[in-house]
Amino acid sequence: MHFTSEQRLDTSEQRLDDGVLEREFTLGEIPGILWTPAPASASASASASAPSPLILLSPPPLGLRKTYPRLAARARHAAADGFATATIELPGSGDRPRLPAAEQALADLRRAMEAGEPVTDEIIDALILPLVDKAVPEWQTALDALLSLPGIGGPVGYSGGVISIGTRLAAVEPRIAAAVLFAGSFVPRAMFEEARHVTIPLHVLLQWDDEGNDRQAALDLFDAFGSKEKTLNANMGGHTGVPEHAGDAAAKFFIRHLK
């Protein structure tokens, strides 16, 4: 992990994020960003010198550059609660090499949707599974590197956009203690079985009127999770219209489980 740039975020807008430190890094070929709360904010923790719990902020597959404003806003919010947050570019996103199988599946998906044809399991599998297969080990490598940094400790939360990545990571990575999942992408059949192996507390966000999303698959996946403690928070507003109060509830979920 090599840091490539460093800045204090502008503090003029929000009182609570005084001096959040934003550092870009590379992890091998993968670009990423780490946000750490300033000592003043970190004093919200039990002790100012205690390491900050970490939230892995998995982006939607649109590239970090495009989603930076949303990610940085969530990182500031988390920093005000005393959390460090980190994100890495997903495989095939941003400037990273495309995933040919997924690119083909995306073309097939668009063609099917434009023709009003059903989106087959084959298309969904080809779109999502290669991404999950590649992304999950990368997040684990990032976790190794992040937890070795001074000032960052457990417990670790995951908050993410492609729900199948979060599902598998929560199932296989014991260092993840709690997860906020966004049910807004297609779900391969295989994920319903993997979901049964997830036992950590979950907070699942669903946009009820998200026309590009399979709502029933989202409800089935929520049902499949093996966690004894899981919340489904469904709202109106379309795919990108998650209301502010839902973001606040997700933040409170992490405070309950990571502090």
Next chain:
Amino acid sequence: MHFTSEQRLDTSEQRLDDGVLEREFTLGEIPGILWTPAPASASASASASAPSPLILLSPPPLGLRKTYPRLAARARHAAADGFATATIELPGSGDRPRLPAAEQALADLRRAMEAGEPVTDEIIDALILPLVDKAVPEWQTALDALLSLPGIGGPVGYSGGVISIGTRLAAVEPRIAAAVLFAGSFVPRAMFEEARHVTIPLHVLLQWDDEGNDRQAALDLFDAFGSKEKTLNANMGGHTGVPEHAGDAAAKFFIRHLK
């Protein structure tokens, strides 16, 4: 409306409910309870002399005496947020005369469930519709009386146990500005159509693993509500196991919409 008793609630446990005034009343033959915040708590409102917004707290059909501890706890919580709350005994509950059709339907329901037979639409209609038909006008009469009291004003929220009562009241009573509904009872088919006429902000609580509840009917009803702003908050823990954080989220919903 006649007040029949009055007490200040014990303040030793909770700092914020200093001196909540609890008054029992009768409205014709119907017993009820009104809780009003003390001036100190009411100062959380814009002005200490402004009337408190009101939350109608509809009980589950178990009788006020049986559910008093839960209702009083919610009333104290609401008082700390600056709300007055009021409840009345449902038709057929507590010491009120039974509803013969509903009693028969309850016996039929138990017989069907014990025999592992499907619960028919006829049973559900006979169980719920007479209760809704009788309860909704009673809540409206209670609202007339409550809003004529000094210190109590709008906007009015509704928080309730039998979701069909809340659905019809929200559809027909324009003074209700926002509602928290608990999706934990059978839903007559007719209510799905009535739900389309509900347009106020809704916060719907669902216990996902509530075995005595028809989860699909709850999801269908949530989908049917005409409200542009609606949240489904689903959790584990069984019918009576609504987690504390879900209660807190419902309280925040009322703060957003009634203050």
